[in-house]
Amino acid sequence: MAKVWVNLAERIGADLLVEPSGGGRRAALTRALREAVRSGRLAPGTRLPPYRSLAADLGLARNTVADAYAELVAEGWLTARQGSGTRVALRARPPAPPRPSPPRPPPRHDLGQGKPDPASFPRTAWLASARRALTAAPSEAFGPGDPRGRPELRRALAEYLARTRGVRADPERIVVCSGFSHALRLLFGGRVLRGPLAVEAYGLPFHRGLLAGAGVRTRPLAVDADGARVDGLGGERAVLLTPAHQFPTGGPLHPRRRAAVVDWAAGGGVIVEDDYDGEFRYDRRPVGAVQGLAPDRVVYAGSVSKSLSPAVRLGWMVLPGRLVEGVLAVKGEREAWASSLDQLTLADFLESGSYDRQVRRMRQRYRRRRDRLTAALAERAPHVGVSGMAAGLHVVLRLPDGTEAATLRAAARAGIAVDGLGAFRHPDAGGPDGPDGPGGDGLVVGYAAPPEHAYEPAIRALLDVLP
Incomplete structure (x- = not known):
């Protein structure tokens, strides 16, 4: 017979807990045993300790344990036979868990949007950057992170974004995040920016759901061949745009509309610019970021989910100076989202030219x-x-x-x-x-x-x- 230990919870058998609590002693013990059987923690056929031994170990009267056993026998949870003791009834099986739905077979042809070629991830170049970054990393890189992100990455991003996207980026105004959705959570979930928010009439439902969950009301702006109709902006505090390549309809925001939305923001609004695939332009010169026109009125956000892989959970925000402390306060004192080692690797990947080569390829x-x-x-x-x-x-x-x-x-x-x-x-x-x-x-x-x-x-x- 297994020893019954008495503490805050009493063990019966090798690894099953019975926790009598609430009400009279007999009722509490009865409930605890019944729940142990119902949940499957006491399996069918399990032999229970003799009521005299259990009573002694629990500090209860023998009649209290005997009555609890008798009640469960009467209910069909336990069986009691002369010479074989008291056992969990064979019919007292917990309900079978619901059968999981069969996994959906993967599609034969994946033509879903927003997915880069996973086979083209630059493994060799990324590994080389990881080795160099790990070798050169200062000891403090292995301690708690800075919520801004690693300074090496912020410096590399400032240079790259200025050179390729026309972004006016001071490293002190860059905050590393784990992607655009994380940026939205920090900005709106943390009430750094507040609604109502104007959005393009076409966009990712996931982003709209994220904003709705944060209590942000969104109002759609019509979209045509020249991008969002920003002349429809009214009393919103902010507008979310994909000006380089409207998602998913594809057109860039017309220069006149770029100027118009910047003029609107000068009156106190904020533009959130999602530059989700600005590097991939094929038939004409790249369209620069709106942020370059009004760095104090635009939150510029990007990531490597299209250029490298969504598996590399790294993104960034270039913020107006007045918003930096608010975002950092929401993010917290410890960097909990983006690995410092991945940030150091991406910094080397950018500085070595590997990122430019990968984008061109x-x-x-x-x-x-x-x-x-x-x-x-x-x-x-x-x-x-x-x-x-x-x-x-x-x-x-x-x-x-x-x-x-x-x-x-x-x-x-x-x-x-x-x-x-x-x-x-x-x-x-x-x-x-x-x-x-x-x-x-x-x-x-x-x-x-x-x-x-x-x-x-x-x-x-x-x-x-x-x-």
């Missing part, structure tokens, strides 16, 4: 993929309009009215992962935005994720389901 690869997709569409589906081709990792296919849902169902049957344009539309956006806008039915087709050998089959499968 992937820009060429993604442009070739885009060209193959658009050529196939022109040949086999010339009735389907294509937009958003100048930049990014996806295009938008314009479908005949009323065909989006049926096309998505056909794609699912064919094993194609692809997004419908309607999924990105703000629920308060109303009807289509007009003949020059993105309203109506469409598909958002990513062309970066499939392995090279699977890209042509993915294009053929897509063409087969288009109306």
